[in-house]
Amino acid sequence: MTTRSGTPTDLIDTLLGIEPGSPLARLRARRPEATHHTQGSYDALFASAVPATTVTTTERFAAALRVARLHGDQPLAEHYAGQLLGADGVTKELVTAVEDVRPLRPATEPAAPEPLSGQGRLRAILAHADLLVLRPAAATPADLDALAEAGLGAAEIITVSQLIAYVSFQVRLLAGLALIRGDERSAPGPVRGPLEAPQTGFTQEQLGWTPWLEPVAAGDVTDEQRAVLPGQRLQSPYFRLLALDPEVLGERTATDNGIFYTRGGLPRQERELAATVTSRVNGCVFCASVHSRFASQLSKRDGDVQRILDEGVDTPLDDRWRAITDIATALTTTPPTAGHAHVAALRELDLDDLDILDAVQAAAFFAWANRLMLSLGDPEPPTQP
Incomplete structure (x- = not known):
């Protein structure tokens, strides 16, 4: 069975060669919501029959290819290169230009190759894509202005941002699953990011958040948007902004829930620990505040959590939290530097493969979440204690 774009039903399984009934297939089946909606997010971004915005097929696959190449993920890049080459009017020269990821250069220099001029x-x-992959914490309102000046509307900017962040998640999920299976993987290239991540300002206090684009007003949401804004999310400017592309938001939320709100496996507080560590490394003050608060409340280890925020991910921790912190940190770098030693350290502490999958998926998901939060608005202190 394939999607409209010719993509297999589950792209992750296909790229990793996961056979039905194999140990890794059975493991993924133990987290059916996360597995199903990871593919559902892909379908919403790349294979939807009626796209929510007018971002073209060429633009979508070109951005995805760029993200995969920036991470040095060869199989994922080959997939997106093939999809891009199959889009109407796309030449091999265009694909080559998109793939031309040169060494890091100052932000003032053009980020795209000259053939795209x-x-x-x-x-x-x-x-x-270059910004969000390599320097997500350096994003400013001017970066969204540049997209608007190039002709993208607000809903299109949301779609592009979701796409870049989603492929960043895919890269890390693929890496983590391969390590759980014990695959021999080529050594990652030099670490290129995240750059310019702040090292101060992290807190467990509840923060506000101000969007750089105008979200849909709570009173103006469509029925489709209301369906993906349950409960208090309707009052959140962040989620009302993401609701400009409701299909993608719906799949993203379901993926999130399937990773963080499931029974068994890694205790919830340690999934929140992985989210906190990823947010600390990427420099997302807002995400770190939310998920450090969850980690503290659920674990009753406020001091340890606060040291991660204050001192960084290398602060002294007990063996179990050290191992979870280390694999989350190594998955967060661009490219991911997680290796077999990270998985071995968890197994030596009696974490089983479901525990490790939960840690991997929690860290990978915040490669997605952080990039959205950092590039679409600013955290702000609450108006009241």
Whole structure:
């Protein structure tokens, strides 16, 4: 069974060669919501029959290819290169230009290769991909202005941002699953990110958040948008902003729930620990505040959590939290540097493969969440204690 774009029903299984009934297939089946909606997110971004915005097929696959190449993920890049080459009017020269990821250069220099100089809109999207992959905490309102000046509307900016962040999640999920299976993997290239992540300002206090784009007003949401804004999410400017592309938001929320709100496996407080560590490394003050608070409340280890925020991920911890912190940190770098030693350290502490899958998916998901939060708005102190 394939999607409309010719992509297999489960792209992760296909890229890793996961056979039905194999240990890794059975493991993924123990987290059916996360597995199903990871693919559902792909379908919403790349294979939907009626896209929520007018971001073209070429732009979508070009951005995804750029993200995969920036991470040095060869199989994922080959997939997106093939999908891009199959889009209407795309030439091999365009694919080559998108793949031309050169050594890091100052932010003032063009981020996209020169062969794209005549394609201002696509060039702006690729430049945004470079920013969100390598320097997500350096994003400013001016970066969204650059997309708007290239012709993207607010809903299109949300779609592009979701896409870049989603592929960043895919990269880390693929790496983590391969390590759980024990695959021999080539050594990652030099660490290129995250750059310019702040090292101060982290807190467990409840923060506000101000969007850089205008979210849909609570009173103006459509029925489709209301369906993906349950409960208090309707009052959140962040989620009302993401609801500009409701199909993708719905799948993303279901993926999130399937990773963090399931029975068995890694205790919830340690999934929140992985989210906190990822947010600390990426420099997402807002995400770190939310998930450090959860980790503290559930574990009753406020002091340990606060030291991670204050001192960084290398602060002294007990063996179990050290091992979880280390694999989350190594998955967060660009490219991911997690290796077999990280998985072995968890197994030596009697964590089983479901525990390790939960840690991997929690860290990988916050590669997605942080990139959205960092590039679409600013955290702000609460108006009241």
